Amino acid sequence: xxxxxxxxxxxxxxxxxxxxxxxxxxxxxxxxxxxxxxxxxxxxxxxxxxxxxxxxxxxxxxxxxxxxxxxxxxxxxxxx
Numbered sequence: 872x873x874x875x876x877x878x879x880x881x882x883x884x885x886x887x888x889x890x891x892x893x894x895x896x897x898x899x900x901x902x903x904x905x906x907x908x909x910x911x912x913x914x915x916x917x918x919x920x921x922x923x924x925x926x927x928x929x930x931x932x933x934x935x936x937x938x939x940x941x942x943x944x945x946x947x948x949x950x951x
Contacts, residue, residue, distance in 0.1 A: 874931070876939045882931045894924050 874882065898920045902913065925932070934940075 876934070876941055879931050879933075880935050883928075883935045886928055886931065891924065 898917070902916065907913070908916070
């Protein structure tokens with residue numbers, strides 16, 4: 872069942888305000904448990920982790936920055 876535009880906007884806000892900071896704390900905590908790897912390896916791990924978190928949420932973030940596609944249809948129906 873696809874999410875509505877309004878639901879995707881709400882979920883993206885929750886993910887960015889709650890989920891992303893929690894993920895960052897988790898990633899930094901896990902990296903601190905490991906022995907300090909070389910700088911480039913550590914940088915690579917952080918880059919990969921920075922991209923991996925968003926992959927499961929692509930469908931939520933897709934099109935959220937654009938105008939509501941349903942709003943134009945509603946306005947057209949009201950004008951008729």
